[in-house]
Each structure stands twice: as C-alpha cells, then as structure tokens.
Amino acid sequence: MIPLILATPAMAQYNRDFQFKNPSFSGQNASAHWLTIENQEFTRKQEIREKIEEQLEEAAREEKNSFLNRFLNNLQSRIYSRLAAQLTDNLFSQEGQSGSFELEGNTISYAEDGDELVLTIVQADGSVTEIRIPLSGFSF
DSSP states (O other), rough: HHHHHHHHHHHSSSSOOOOOSSSHHHOTTHHHHHHHHHHHHHHHHHHHHHHHHHHHHHHHHHHSSSSSHHHHHHHHHHHHHHHHHHHHHHHSSSSEEEEEETTTTTEEEEOOOEEEEEEEOOOSOOOEEEEESSSSSOOO
C-alpha cells in the first residue's frame, strides 16, 4: 500500500484531460471543419448539376441532328425556295400584279404602284417590314 500512497502525489501532477481530435466533437476549429464540409457538398452538387445540363444539351444536339429532323429541314428549305421562286415570277411577270398570302402566321402582300413594287410583311407580333423595289432598274 505504501507504493500507492507514494505514487498518488506524482499522479496528481499529471493532467489527464481527454480531448477529441475531431472538431465536430471538440469544438476547436469546428467552423473551419464545417465550412470544408459545406464547400465539398456545394462543389459536388454543382458538378452533378453541370453534368445533367451537359447531358440535356447533348440529347438536344442529337435530336436536332437526327435523320428525320435533317430531312424535314431540307424539305422545308426546298418548299420555301419554291414559294420564293413562284412569288418572284408573279411579281415580275405581269404589270399591275398584286396579291397576298399567309405563311406561318405572317402575312405577306405585294403590289405594284407604277414605278416600284412594294412587298409588305406583317409579322405575327404586328411588326411591319416594307421592301420597295424600283421596277425601272430591272432589265434583263
């Protein structure tokens, strides 16, 4: 029992404080630890969001470049080209020619008023574009 009594004063001087090393438990540097976790979570969420956007853009590009869409765009271009050719033939084939037609919600009208040909385009939103073509300058 004597060795126990002699060891007690030495052990009393030894400070036996237990401290956690994890800042979540000890509180020391906890805010930096939490900010690091928050930054990692934010970065991961942002990477996921960017990856989803990238996949959606890729899907849109693939749909736009599909065979069906390319065929439809080519067909539409040819139809518009034919309409433009017919309109040009009608504009310059007879004197005093006038007319109008509607194309995808836009009204296109044309009329000759002596020295010039007036082409008026009224868009679906109500805005008006007028093109004046002098007839005296065209000779083939």
